[in-house]
Amino acid sequence: MNRHGTQIAKCGLAVLSVFSMGLMAPVQHVQAQVQSIYNTALPSVIRVAIRPFNNPFAPILYVQTIGFEEYCEDVLPNEWVPSWNQQALEAGAVAIKMFAWYYTLHPTTENGWTYDVDNTVNYQKFVYLSGTPATDAAVRNTWNVVYTPNNGEILPLEYRSGWPGSANWTFVGSNVMSQWGSEYWGSVANLTYPQILNLYYPVYTLKFI
């Protein structure tokens, strides 16, 4: 009787433990949904919806699939200015990559077209084959660098044009980088690209992949 009772207790514990594991499983699943640099590989390609004349309001002509690094090289000279300070270009290269990486994980379907980004300022201005030596170098120099919150979550680094020739103080600490501001901080204050990024995205940190 006593031995039988022990067996029942053992069985009950086993069932309970299996049941409790089953209850815990969804919690682990939710935690795994955060897409971070620790569980998500850098994309090899990206789908770009092409709108005529880079017009953000125009209908989609076609979707072009292109290598992810080539995409970044064909965005940087159109978002930043190739003749700008190299540190500003490298800050831009990191922002462009993180922005695009996020949207490869969050694609859009519009009028039957499925794409990650388009070629306009709805996302980032992309012109196929427009890479320049200076901007290509900036993309290459920062290719193993990411800029994320502490948990490594892949989030878009937002940016705007800002005011030409000024420090663009309104953007500092806002989690939105000013393109003109990055040029100012790079060329006038001689800041490095991690320092420029830190000015605009203070809660993010630089990591290597």
Place this chain on the structure above:
Amino acid sequence: MFGKQLCVVMATFLFVYGLVFGWSGKHLALANTVSVANRVQMEFRVASGKDFKRIAGARIILVQSNGSVLTSGQTNTSGVWRADVPLQQDPRFAGVEKLGIVTAIAVANGFNEEVVFEVPVKQDMVQPIILNPIRGGRRNEPVAVLGNLHRNALAKLVSRYATQLGLKRQTIPTEFDVPPWSPNQKS
């Protein structure tokens, strides 16, 4: 006495002559230097709109604002033509950006012609041209596209004329980037 005066006049004449013509010669040389420095190197990259492969042997004709042919050349095996062209300032961008504007006409075997208007002329400028393949039994006519003007150049152009007219900017409550111009003038 008269001889002494003559000497002074002659010396003054020679001094002024040397000063004027010497300076002019120097200035002329400087002008030539500036003219040479105003030439810029640009790159045209031509690819197919069907498979995005580079097109070798495509011909690009650059036409300047007065309608004459500026230069012409063909792409290499990488689909690239490097052009050396004079930078003639476009008056619309004067005082805003050192920028010239030309029209490019691209033709290639197996492809429709393309006219690229407003191609910016600037050092190290890259102008991609994507050509459409010829389609049998269809109308194969030239198409018009716009040159790769940088976003900043466009913004500067708009600001130049908006400022000239004394316009004021709009306000966007949810955005702290530079807002678009308003049709209203500053009061």
